[in-house]
Amino acid sequence: MDQRAELSEFLRIRRARLKPEDVGLPNVGRTRRVPGLRREELAQLAGVSVAYYTRLEQGNSGNVSGEVLDAIARALRLSDTEQAHLTHLASPKTKKKRAAAAARPQRLRAELQYLIDAMDSVPAYVLGRRMEILASNRMARALLGDETTLPPEERNMARIVFLDPNSRDLYVDWECKAVELVSALRLCAGCWPDDPLLSALVGELSVKSEEFRTLWAAHTVREKGHGTKRLHHPLVGDLTLSYETLKLPADQDMSLITFHAAPGSASEESMRLLGSWGLDTDTRPVNR
Template sequence: MQKNLELKDFLRTRRARLTPQDAGITDAFPGRRVPGLRREEIAALAGVSVDYYVRLEQGRDLNPSNTVIEAIARALRLDDTERAHLFDLVQARTGRSAARPQRVRPGMYQMLETLDDAASPAFVLGRRMDLLAANRMARALICDFNLLPAAQRNKVRFMFLDPRARDLYVQWAKVAAETVAVLRVEAGRYPDDPRLAALIEELSVKSAEFRRWWSDHQVLVRTSGSKLYRHPVVGELTIDFQALQLPEDPDQTLFVYTARSGSPSHAALRLLASWNAQETGAGGAGAWSRAPSTGLA
């Protein structure tokens, strides 16, 4: 039932954002009572009957072919990420279980330590955007997730439930909204994951911003980009990131942070590495790491 509701809302929001001009439709009825295109217009563009599309958007038990899904994706002008999300919502995913344990290979821990030597923060995210592993630089830049209960080591929880996140991310609203869109992809892949459902419910109760962005049904897959940080020790940094999906486990993604060589942000990362080495060498966890937290981004 929840999966049907997700499909209904996703199709409805994608349809509502289109205009007749976007779809090349001459609208003989300018006084529209609904935003975006009508259901019959999407059905015509996709080459399916109106009744069929209505039943699909209502989340009824249908089994559309890949050809039909592709046609609807084109009619709705979905991008690659949205198209993949539509397939996830329509088709039952076989062979994927959210119950299997998430384990990081020993070789990955070695890679994270090597990136420490290059003053590059790096971490591994798993299903539900759980934080599975992070090197010392990542813990110094963001927070020491090792101090948290395992159930709280989650990127989305940190973003919305830890007040430090709003100070850490200069463009917090942009990053937070994108984080919600990434979680939407996870929800499409694992609609029956009880831990994911519990996380969404908790965030919906505790954060009005999360509720608003969740209702938008935006989806996003991060592969690269940049973020602006405001660190309490080394100041502002512009960080470039690369997100690498691990071939041996497609549910794990390695994030590597760097800064342009010779830039002030690169110097700040070097300073952060030196500061963190002094703090940990003195038996501490770093001033930024010692404060209690609810998660890691």
């Protein structure tokens, strides 16, 4: 991916979402032909010259300092996640180091598989940085579908959610799930711009899914470590489950995701029923 273009688009879109009144500036003067703050207004808020900010928004980050990036992030009212993304885009590693890092495969430790298999009543799976499904346990496959029936190159959550029509039946709030996945892939693209597998995934989804193409163009970056998912399971019906996303410090760019139902809830009883049935996940449609 073109790092300069990514930086330029991210800054331009974030500037366009702010109005003068949002940042305490008077909305007077010549008619605005485009939405959002002008470059000179953003530069004024960040305390940098218009020429300097213009070069940065054109993707010419050069040796931009952390202090300047912090000032621009504050002026743009970026979240912590967005600020980290901006830093990755503006201060990339050398191309050689980035390419070497991106080429390293993500390998799942056997101990991680043993761990999630031992969590017999808790749906759990492991995602890689490109949203690859690296491992899952029996309950996760019963709840969300058995990705192991797919070829290895297709075991990817983003690919399944956007290209498998069954996912729209499973996720009651499918649009929210879609935004979460694209936001996560955007973060990955900022950290690993020279990852050929990520570029291929984004290219495929952009061609095959209009929804993905639209969300990708919005440059949304967001991390959501926990929350609630509403599912409509084909066998046990409607479920409301909490999820937790646990980063694995010893396993670079991997996350362990678990689901659980509130104690005493109807969803807990449905999950217990789902687990007791001992579903043959090989016959289940993929709905991750």
